[in-house]
Amino acid sequence: MREEILEILSTICPDVDFETEKELIDGGVIDSFAVIQIVTELMEHFNIFIDADDIEPENLNSLDNICEMVKSKMES
Numbered sequence: 001m002r003e004e005i006l007e008i009l010s011t012i013c014p015d016v017d018f019e020t021e022k023e024l025i026d027g028g029v030i031d032s033f034a035v036i037q038i039v040t041e042l043m044e045h046f047n048i049f050i051d052a053d054d055i056e057p058e059n060l061n062s063l064d065n066i067c068e069m070v071k072s073k074m075e076s
Contacts, residue, residue, distance in 0.1 A: 006018055023061055
C-alpha cells in the first residue's frame with residue numbers, strides 16, 4: 001500500500017521528496033490544490049471515503065501519516 005500511495009503522490013507532485021518530508025502542509029510544501037488532487041486520487045484508488053474533517057495537517061503532513069489515514073479508512 002505504501003508504494004501505491006507514494007506513486008500517487010509522486011505523480012501529483014513530482015518535485016516533492018515524500019520519503020523524507022514531514023511537513024507537507026505545515027511547511028507549505030504542497031498547496032491546497034495538490035491536497036484536493038491527492039485526496040481525490042486516494043479515494044478513487046483505494047475505494048475509500050475521506051471526509052472533509054480528515055483533511056487536516058495531522059493526516060497529510062507526511063507519507064506515514066497519509067498511509068495511516070488510508071489504512072484506517074480501509075478498515076472502517
